[in-house]
Amino acid sequence: MILGQSSSSRIVSHAVLVTGAIIMAFPFLWMILASLTPQSEIFDGSLLPTPTLHGAIDNYGTALSAIPLLRFMANGFVVCLAILVLQIAIAIPCGYALAKLSFPGRPILLVGVLLGLLVPVQIPTIPIYIALAKSGLLDSYAALVLPWIISVFAIFLFRQFFVTFPDEVLDAARLDGFSELSIAWRIMLPAAWPAVVSFSIFSIVAHWNDLYWPMVVITNPDMMTASLGIAYFRQAGEGAGNVGALMAGGVLVTAPLVSFFLLMQKHFIRGLVLGRH
Amino acid sequence: MAALDLHIDDIGKRFGAIDVLRGICLRVAAGEFVTLLGPSGCGKSTLLRIIAGLERADQGHVRAGGRGLDAVAPKDRDLAFVFQSYALYPHLSVHDNIAAPLVMRELSSLERLPVIGALLPGAIQRKRSIQERVRQTSGLLKLDALLERRPSALSGGQRQRVALGRAMVRKPKIFLMDEPLANLDAALRIHTRGEIARLHKEMETTTIFVTHDQAEAAALSDRVAVIFGGELRQVAAPADLYREPVDLDVARFLAQPFLNELAVAAPIGGALMIGGSRIIIRDALGSGLAGTLAFRPEHATLAEKDHPGALPVRVTRIEHAGIDAHVFVDAEAGAQFVARISAERARSLRDGDNLGLTIDAEQAWFFPSNGSRQRGDHSGAA
Amino acid sequence: MALANDIPLSSLAPNTAGSYRPARAQAQAGIILSVPATLLLVALVIGPAILVFFLSFTNASLGLAGIQFIGVANYTRMLTDPGFAQSLRNTALYVAVVVPTAIGWGLLVAVLIARSRFAVLYRTAYFLPVAASLVALATAWEAILHPSLGFANTLLQLLGASPVRFLSDPATAIYALAAIGVWQLVGFNMILFLAGLSTIPEELYEAATIDGADRGLKRFLLVTWPMLAPVTVFVTVMTIIRAFSVFETVAVLTQGGPMKSTSVVLYTFYEEGFRFFRVGYASAISVSFFVFVTFLSLVQMRVSERRARWKANGGQ
Structure with missing residues (x-):
């Protein structure tokens, strides 16, 4: 070399x-x-x-002091964690079923997942916004979390990982007394760990930094996430024009994610490499 | 521990248009070690998976200890399965792999949780009992030093023992093993074969063992069931199978490694005519059909070329194999034979030598071209 | 969920048929495990997408009662609206700058880093923008690009050039945003290229060395570039889609100005849908967006298919 x-x-x-x-x-x-x-x-x-x-x-x-920055960050943390946990909880069993179990409707579901991959995330937001508004859920954690708990990307990624998993291990597990659900959690989830780590980083970064959706559904400062909080700080009284304070807020909002990301970058790359096979 | 007998009644299985198994009937006594032997693709693994409940038979029944298993889920059949690839859980340590069947059966899902589980009444005791049994099993298999390792950090032989341990730990009534030695190197295969025989002797668990290796089958089994093309051809003790193959397929498959075959015309007057000489063998020749005369290399003798009753042959090749040697010879009319003689004697032979070949008629078989061989006066096993 | 673990499958399927059927047990489990995802997929992705399609043919408006079917009026309005045409032009300009730059730079960095002794250090630096909160960093960029007192203009003045009013000049604003877009995407593309590079077997490079392509551009053209083709297609589509969906920097820094010079498609969609509540019109915009993305994905599939066939024919 x-x-x-x-x-x-x-x-x-x-x-x-x-x-x-x-x-x-x-x-x-x-x-x-x-x-x-x-x-x-x-x-x-x-x-x-x-x-x-x-x-x-x-x-x-x-x-x-001028804005409840810690509150914004806590909101962002809760929202990101809730989204991630639900995304994985929903995608792992589905990915397993799509990869390893044959059931009626599986081909249709697979097509649905592939179609879902094509739909840009902004497309469904209008009807979802209307539904949230009608059910009085705007300005809530539910509004921030609910639209994102299904990730077709995660389902697809996990399925690709599971397809190559040896069937004999699954048979062994069935004989050892695992139910299909416990196979999904206790065998497939650990097997897909690199993919789960990669996906988690994707998901956390996307939702921690997302401005679009919080801007749409949140108007109450108490419910703002970190990104929206900084954007709000720019316009709100004391922040406007106070670049120093704005940058201090930026450092606080950016630091946790960047350090987490740097810590995980090796795993992230590994998951991407494995995911391509 | 009580072993169970296993009855397989008229099992049939189709994959699409192909009959994978046809009318398989097999009775395995409690504590018996039976091998399913056959070439790859003969259906033996499918039969094993049907017994385990991993596959459903299209017809027939499986019973164990008098209980019908057809409606029972695999995990409730009280049997253990050792897979060819070992099928270890890649993310669990050796200890946890062996413990898995016990944990999944004996602890509720709440008790399996790390912290909360410890707080539940009875859970600690049950966990301790599981650990005790894992330790016993790992001791038996000499795995104690490896308990904390992951499967990826083990050698093939070690993985194999972990797979055995996982099967043994819950003391199943029936053991099913699907070519468990196939992925080991030659030396280790023979060693592990001995280990399996020893464990079977100690535990006396009914065992069904699938293999395509006749030496393995002969070394391990009480009885061998030979399967060809989805049919059960013969069930016999290894020694009987060696002496009394029921048809040419079985005889060929059990030859190690050569079998002499000669197409012969219909016998006349109770004797076969081979190259001008009459050979009387013990098999009943009856129906007057043409067929195949077959005998093992060790049942052929090489004599002087003008030995009375001997076929004139010419040496084409000599293969030494330790104490013995295989001598390949050509006879008239293009027939070829192999004789197994002592290596000492083979040293005096050269390619091109002209010799006489005699056949030990007591040990030769005649397979009529329309079916199974008619056994002569020698009594074989059922 | 924990409790469901303990329901044995055999009890879910009583032995009515007199026989345990592994295939049926698996089918049941498959349905149970995929039901939550299926319902959510329909409720949150496919259902709303279909609804948007229908809304795009109506004059639906949030807060106003009554919806009327108005045919393709939203689409004709979209095509004739000078504002929308402007935002299409802006978006195209943004995409045209960001996509080649972010891909080329990402690829260059990945190839150079893969051979560098300080790989970890460089990778970390290029990685930073990927994880950064774009809202916070956009503010930093805004200050750096400050029309009179920012770092960029101070530097320009030190070098004897006249100051540029980056974000407040209609002629330069979209390019300033594109620069920020490139800055944010390079690291991500680099990571994808690095992942792709790590799958190229070292033997290929050794073979190339023996064949005389032992360094630099020759070996890049002979081995690296063809082997990276699938990753390149993926990166290209991802970058195009992300460039097309630019939103944060516009929303934070320019709100589409000055003089509409940075109003892009997604920002127009946001304003129409969620500021002016013209749901029907916003739906038409998003349907066009969907058609565009689908078109790109199909192109990607075709290209990677052709590559795969070419590979299968021994092209390596």
């Missing part, structure tokens, strides 16, 4: 990668610096904001 590269091409490749990496990381760096800098000094003509202790206390203090 190293033999194939001359030192000049290696330097060029590093230069390209480093430049790109700086561009990728720069907004994060700027966000962190700005979150530590007094509001008046952020746009003072210097190239980068210069952090001060006083600025840090001020910005983070404002972010946490």
Whole structure:
């Protein structure tokens, strides 16, 4: 591998990668610096904001007091967790049934799942919004969670994983006294673990950062998720124009997910690689 | 522990247009070790899966200890199955693999939960009893040092023993094994074969063992049931099967590894004419049909070329196999034979030598072309 | 759920037939296990999608009673509405910039990273935007691109160039948003390409070396690019769909302005459906969106099928 590269091409490749990496990381760096800098000094003509202790206390203090940021994050956490748990609870048995059990209607369900894969997530939102509005469920966790608990992507992903699982192990389990449901939970779920991890990251990132759906169904600040909260903070009285405090909020909202993501990135890639076979 | 007898009555199974099994009847005594032997695709594994309840027979019944099993779900049949691929749970440790059948049967789903389970009355005691039995089983199979490992960290032989342990731990009344040794290398296969024989002797569990390896079948079984094309051809003790194959298929399948066959015209006056010499064998030749004369290499002798009554033959090839050697010879009219002689004697032979071949008529069989062989005065097993 | 574990299947299927049927037991279990997903699939995806299709032929409006069938009026309005045409143009422009850049950059980075000693470090840096809250980071971008005092313009002035009013100039706003879009997608595409690269057997590279394609572009064209084809098709469709669904940055930074220069299809759909409550018209927009995505998916399937056939014929 190293033999194939001359030192000049290696330097060029590093230069390209480093430049790109700086561009990728720069907004994060700027966000962190700005979150530590007094509001008046952020746009003072210097190239980068210069952090001060006083600025840090001020910005983070404002972010946490002017809006219920922790509440937003807690909402986001509850919503993401509820969505993920329900998605997996529904998709694992279905994926198992589609992969390993023959039952009447299976081909139709499979077609339904494939069709579902084609439907962009925004399409069904109008009727679902109307239904939620009619049943008085707007501004609730239910409104944030319910539309997402069925993930055709998860069903499809898990089915692909299960198809290659050896049938003899399932027969052994049936003889050992497992019911079909306990086979799904106690054998198939652990077998699909890499796929479950990949899917979980997908799901959590998508729903933690989602702005579209919370914007549609939430107007009550008490029910806002982290993303919607930051968007609201931009417009609401104290946040508007207070870039330092806004960036402090951004750091707080971004940090848990980015650290989780970085921690899991190896598993994420592994699940993707396995998923392609 | 009480073993159960197993009655298989007239089992038939079709997959589409193909008859996989036809009218299989087999009675297995309590504690007996019976092997289903046959080439791949003969239906033996399907029969085993029908006994286990993993597959449904289109006709016929399975009874164990007098109880009909047809309406019983696999897990309630009180039998254990060892799969060719071992079918271990990949995510569970060796300990948990062996414990799985006990845990699933003896603990309720609440009791299986990690923390809450421990709080329920009786659960701790039952869990301890399960652990005790897992330990016993793993001791018996010398798996103690591996209990915490995952199957992926085990060798083939170790996986095989875990699969046996999982089957043994709940002390089933009947053992079903589907080619459990097929994925092991030669040395390990023979070793494990001995282990299975020892375990069977200790536990005396009724065992049905599927294999395509006649040596394995002969080494392990009380009786061997030979299946061809979905039909049960012969059930006999290994020694009887060796001496008295019921038809040419069975004789061929049990030859190790060669069988001499010679198409012969209808016998005349109770004797077969081979290359000008008359051979009288013990089989009843009766009906006057043409057929096949068959005998094992060890029942052929090589003599001087002008030995009285011997077929003139010429050596074409010599294969040494340890203490014995197989000598391939050509006879007149294109017939070819194999004789098994001592390696010592074979050393004096060369390719192209002209010799005489004699057949031990007492050990030769005549298979009429229209069916089963008519046994002579020697009594064979049923 | 836990309790259902303990109902033996045999008790669910009483022995009326006098025989335990493994196939029937499995069929029952299959139905039981797939019922929740089936019901939800119908209630939350397929049902609403069909409903949207019907709504697109009506003048349905939230808050107003009575729905009238108006034929294809919503669609003709869509085609003649200069506002919608504008948002289509904006979206097309956005997609045209984002898709090739995000894919090309992602591929380049993946190939270079796979051969680099600092792979973990680089991967982490490129990965950051994927997980970031776009709302928060869009705000950071907004400050960086501030028309007079932001980092970008300070830098430009230091270099002697005149400042650019990135997000507040109708001529540049959509490109600024596209830059942010690229920034966010590169890492994700890189990950998919890395996953694809890791499945290429090392023997192929060794064979290529022996055949004389031992480095750089030659070996990329001979081995890497053809072997990555299925991943590339997947990445392309994913990127097109995600670029087409751009929403967050528009909603947060520009609300479609200045002068409608960043109003994109999904944002128009959101405004029509959930701000002006013109449900019928919004439905027509989303049906067109669906048709477009389905078309792309079909193209993907055709392309990967052709690739598969080509592979099966010994093309490796």
